[in-house]
Amino acid sequence: DAGVIQSPRHEVTEMGQEVTLRCKPISGHDYLFWYRQTMMRGLELLIYFNNNVPIDDSGMPEDRFSAKMPNASFSTLKIQPSEPRDSAVYFCASSPPGEGRTGELFFGEGSRLTVL
């Protein structure tokens, strides 16, 4: 399996622009997680889905952030409008049935976002 695939790997944009990050989880996995990592705040959970349904979005910083999972093989994280403080590495992770309950997550390589 190719693992969790994220795109783009790097994104540089200007303040106010819309940003869309994409994630393809490992086939057969039923949990999908979006995390954000910064030097100041470490690795933060933003939102996670189970069987394409959002379960907990309490980590989403504000209304500018939204996430969708239209099917089992695709998820997006959108920031609109973007701000410089959104600059971070955004990770997507997935987990197979059963393992999502125990903590074995498979992470993608991340999308590094820079908002100027």
Add this chain to the structure above:
Amino acid sequence: LAKTTQPISMDSYEGQEVNITCSHNNIATNDYITWYQQFPSQGPRFIIQGYKTKVTNEVASLFIPADRKSSTLSLPRVSLSDTAVYYCPRGFQKLVFGTGTRLLVSP
């Protein structure tokens, strides 16, 4: 969810055994204890998982006392390539990561 507590950094030399301890004071009954490793510019990678007692795999050993309020990740005979950040996130389904332990292995 309160985060786990672990040392910010540790230094070691090649060939030594490294033990990293994590405090799980508020661990819930359903929570497993997991450890992750992260290299620069990569996502965290699952290393090992346990519920209680001792677990060993090809990479590491995990020691969990009976009260489960702490855990110790043991890396035998570390090499330079073990230099990374190690996390012991807490949670059940929803993992909360702290800032991790930055391990530096020197020649």
